[in-house]
Amino acid sequence: MSLDAFITGLVFIIIHLLTNHLMPASRLQRLRWLSFSAGIAVSYVFVYVLPSLHEEQADFGEQREEFVMESELYFIGLLGLLVFYGVQKLADHISRDEEGVKLEGPFFWIQIAFFTVYNMLISYIVIAADVEGVQAAFYSIAIGTHFIAVAHDLWREDARRYNRLGRFIMAGGIVVGWLSGMFIELSSFMLSIIFAFISGAMILNVLKVELPSEEDAHFPTFAMAAVGYTAIVMALKYFFEW
Numbered sequence: 001m002s003l004d005a006f007i008t009g010l011v012f013i014i015i016h017l018l019t020n021h022l023m024p025a026s027r028l029q030r031l032r033w034l035s036f037s038a039g040i041a042v043s044y045v046f047v048y049v050l051p052s053l054h055e056e057q058a059d060f061g062e063q064r065e066e067f068v069m070e071s072e073l074y075f076i077g078l079l080g081l082l083v084f085y086g087v088q089k090l091a092d093h094i095s096r097d098e099e100g101v102k103l104e105g106p107f108f109w110i111q112i113a114f115f116t117v118y119n120m121l122i123s124y125i126v127i128a129a130d131v132e133g134v135q136a137a138f139y140s141i142a143i144g145t146h147f148i149a150v151a152h153d154l155w156r157e158d159a160r161r162y163n164r165l166g167r168f169i170m171a172g173g174i175v176v177g178w179l180s181g182m183f184i185e186l187s188s189f190m191l192s193i194i195f196a197f198i199s200g201a202m203i204l205n206v207l208k209v210e211l212p213s214e215e216d217a218h219f220p221t222f223a224m225a226a227v228g229y230t231a232i233v234m235a236l237k238y239f240f241e242w
Helices: 003-022 027-063 072-094 104-129 133-157 159-183 188-210 219-240
Strands: none
Touching: 003 104, 003 133, 003 159, 027 072, 027 133, 027 188, 027 219, 072 104, 072 188, 104 133, 104 159, 104 188, 133 159, 133 188, 133 219
């Protein structure tokens, strides 16, 4: 594992442990920060996740000539979106009483378990890919801000339990994915499937969790982050042929 991958995993762990301290105190500053994070995350989906999924599909087709539909990994991505969305809906359903009132305890811990697995898969893909240098820095910024938004959402759900135990469980998921990426080497075939599956889940979470509601959005900040991050990444792709 490269030093860049090691630092990336460490940053992801710190994010989950300190999210409540990283967020600005004032509501306006917090909304701007969340809008900025959402802009980067949406940009990341369109300038990295979807193009990478296309490249993985092309490589996948060359390795597995029996697959001729040229859309197998897109189906896996859709499956990832459906599975993660279905788990969230199921968690919401079983966490309500007969009158439809949400019970505080079960839903929070189901969400923690759900995002712990999500963190583990993302960190495994990041470490296993062994991305280095400037490329690692810019992709880590996008995933890191995505993790901040997810962790902050859970912190708002129940700050006391998140601070006491939840953040350590989620950080533990990153550690498991981090160590797995270091010591477990999967075939490119399996890595493509995992990447496609988690890509679908990430697209769902970016659009469902990170995009602020209309009353909570600060559109100029969102647009500036999305356009700025896209322009920088596209320029770096052009000059460094990522």
